[in-house]
Amino acid sequence: MGLGSDMYRQQILDHYKNPRNYGELEDPTFTHIGENPMCGDEIRMDVVLDDDEETIERVAFKGDGCAISQASASMLSGKLAGKTLEELHEMDRDDVIDMLGVDISPMRVKCAVLAEKVAQDGAEIYQGDLDVDKTTTEDD
Amino acid sequence: MSQQNLESLDVGAIREEFPILQREFNGEQLVYLDNAATTQTPDSVVDAMSDYYREFNANVHRGIHHLSQEASVAYEEAHDRVAEFIGASGGREEVIFTKNTTEAENLVAYSWGLNELGPGDEIVLTEMEHHASLVTWQQIGKRTGADVKYIRVTEDGRLDMDHARECITDDTAMLSAVHVSNTLGTVNPVSELVDIAHDHDALAFIDGAQAVPNRPVDVEAIDADFYAFSGHKMSGPTGIGALYGKRDLLEEMQPYLYGGGMIRKVTFEDSTWDDLPWKFEPGTPQIAEAVGLVAAIDWLEEIGMERIQAHEEEIARYAYDRLTAEPDVEVYGPEPGPERGGLVGFNLESVHAHDLASIMNDHAVAIRAGDHCTQPLHDKLGVAASARASFYVYNTKEEVDKLVDAIDDARQLFA
Ligand SMILES: Cc1ncc(COP(=O)(O)O)c(C=O)c1O
Numbered sequence: 001m002g003l004g005s006d007m008y009r010q011q012i013l014d015h016y017k018n019p020r021n022y023g024e025l026e027d028p029t030f031t032h033i034g035e036n037p038m039c040g041d042e043i044r045m046d047v048v049l050d051d052d053e054e055t056i057e058r059v060a061f062k063g064d065g066c067a068i069s070q071a072s073a074s075m076l077s078g079k080l081a082g083k084t085l086e087e088l089h090e091m092d093r094d095d096v097i098d099m100l101g102v103d104i105s106p107m108r109v110k111c112a113v114l115a116e117k118v119a120q121d122g123a124e125i126y127q128g129d130l131d132v133d134k135t136t137t138e139d140d
Numbered sequence: 141m142s143q144q145n146l147e148s149l150d151v152g153a154i155r156e157e158f159p160i161l162q163r164e165f166n167g168e169q170l171v172y173l174d175n176a177a178t179t180q181t182p183d184s185v186v187d188a189m190s191d192y193y194r195e196f197n198a199n200v201h202r203g204i205h206h207l208s209q210e211a212s213v214a215y216e217e218a219h220d221r222v223a224e225f226i227g228a229s230g231g232r233e234e235v236i237f238t239k240n241t242t243e244a245e246n247l248v249a250y251s252w253g254l255n256e257l258g259p260g261d262e263i264v265l266t267e268m269e270h271h272a273s274l275v276t277w278q279q280i281g282k283r284t285g286a287d288v289k290y291i292r293v294t295e296d297g298r299l300d301m302d303h304a305r306e307c308i309t310d311d312t313a314m315l316s317a318v319h320v321s322n323t324l325g326t327v328n329p330v331s332e333l334v335d336i337a338h339d340h341d342a343l344a345f346i347d348g349a350q351a352v353p354n355r356p357v358d359v360e361a362i363d364a365d366f367y368a369f370s371g372h373k374m375s376g377p378t379g380i381g382a383l384y385g386k387r388d389l390l391e392e393m394q395p396y397l398y399g400g401g402m403i404r405k406v407t408f409e410d411s412t413w414d415d416l417p418w419k420f421e422p423g424t425p426q427i428a429e430a431v432g433l434v435a436a437i438d439w440l441e442e443i444g445m446e447r448i449q450a451h452e453e454e455i456a457r458y459a460y461d462r463l464t465a466e467p468d469v470e471v472y473g474p475e476p477g478p479e480r481g482g483l484v485g486f487n488l489e490s491v492h493a494h495d496l497a498s499i500m501n502d503h504a505v506a507i508r509a510g511d512h513c514t515q516p517l518h519d520k521l522g523v524a525a526s527a528r529a530s531f532y533v534y535n536t537k538e539e540v541d542k543l544v545d546a547i548d549d550a551r552q553l554f555a
Contacts, residue, residue, distance in 0.1 A: 006502065007498055007502075008495070008498075008499065008553055013553065013554065016554075017554075037515075038510055038511065039492075039494050039510065039524065039525055040511075040518075040523075040524020040525050041524075064524075065492060065524070066492035066493075066494040066495045067491075067492060067495045067554070068494075068495070068498075105498065105501070108494065108498060111494065
């Protein structure tokens with residue numbers, strides 16, 4: 001059996017094994033956590049905004065779970081820096097899948113989009129538009 | 141089980157009856173190891189169901205015309221066949237067709253539980269219950285005020301029988317226990333559990349979803365008050381399962397689904413119920429599925445349940461040995477033998493179970509990964525998810541080898 005899974009290209013494995021922006025930020029503007037109960041994937045994201053309270057300055061994450069969920073969080077954490085909250089809210093699952101650069105099988109989409117949903121929900125809570133303790137990927 | 145018996149099981153010939161097993165994905169032949177979720181269906185079952193639709197499809201409940209007569213007889217006799225298969229001497233009156241095991245559990249929970257339970261009563265479950273019984277009785281407990289207790293699972297994946305004796309008391313009204321665990325593979329000492337329950341005048345419901353497909357089951361030898369299983373896990377169709385119940389209990393119970401086909405007399409003011417089992421089967425039932433279930437039972441019995449059990453045990457032992465030989469693979473549940481069914485739950489240290497299942501899928505190896513509808517048990521095992529390979533009569537040791545190859549592949553990929 002040869003190597004070479006479609007979903008586990010080098011980039012995904014690299015981000016999984018060496019996650020970028022892993023950890024916690026001091027004085028984050030907002031923090032949010034989310035989980036994927038069926039898989040047990042968990043992600044916590046800390047976000048620091050610029051003084052304009054609109055542009056994302058830094059993102060860090062911590063988490064546990066499958067390679068797809070954790071690599072997605074690692075990649076997203078880099079991609080979000082410099083974006084505005086509005087741009088964050090405009091992201092959808094296709095953007096996440098493009099970012100991952102591989103075909104995600106339907107059953108694994110939940111894993112892929114967890115980080116994005118955590119960031120979006122965290123921003124919405126910060127903006128006062130949402131009231132939840134925790135994001136879960138069950139209801140989409 | 142004699143060696144000779146085992147050798148005479150011609151897996152090659154059996155596989156020919158399952159065209160689906162010939163499917164290929166990315167040029168590799170399907171290795172189907174998700175049988176605890178759903179088994180594949182042999183041609184004879186598919187044929188029986190299509191014959192039904194081609195030749196005698198009609199509504200049951202004894203219409204006057206030929207087709208309805210034929211369909212009614214087939215549907216009614218299917219209950220007798222199931223009763224015979226599981227050793228229910230009361231025949232059709234003790235077998236109610238449901239959608240699946242889950243619905244059977246709910247039938248008893250609603251019809252019996254809601255009416256009979258109250259504060260001060262106890263429902264005893266095991267920590268290895270499937271959500272089908274765990275969630276059902278947990279919620280019935282909340283609605284009635286009855287307490288729910290769980291019999292502990294030991295380190296090696298067995299029920300702690302001393303704890304069972306502590307949990308089951310004179311306040312216990314219902315014990316619901318799984319016969320074979322779908323996560324650990326443990327074969328529980330169900331007769332002993334039922335005896336303990338009966339010593340305290342409690343009823344016992346046994347979830348046989350993972351037992352009936354692969355071993356001889358005699359509900360009267362177990363002395364279960366209720367026993368349930370699903371057609372789709374025993375080479376039969378989806379959409380049908382069965383609830384066995386002792387006749388005197390079923391007679392006392394009120395139906396919880398109402399409608400046509402389950403009544404004797406209806407006025408604007410009130411209704412009376414038909415005989416067993418029809419009083420629990422309102423509306424147009426699963427006729428084709430009942431025909432398919434009979435064909436599945438015929439097919440299994442032709443092979444012989446002892447031989448199926450022996451084959452599964454052999455494959456499971458082989459898988460257990462190969463997986464435990466890998467230092468970074470953790471295998472759950474008891475050691476192979478009569479106390480373990482034909483499934484192996486495991487985790488590869490460096491790879492999340494979902495990633496493992498995805499990588500296996502790339503090699504056309506179908507396994508399950510997740511919580512297998514036993515979330516509390518996974519919490520106890522300290523893992524969010526596990527991988528599970530589960531076997532049936534058509535699986536081979538070569539397929540287990542492919543499973544282990546795929547694990548090697550995943551390990552390398554994640555190294
Ligand atoms: C032990 C056990 N009980 C109950 C069930 C539920 O079966 P069904 O989904 O057919 O109702 C399953 C199936 O996963 C099972 O393994």
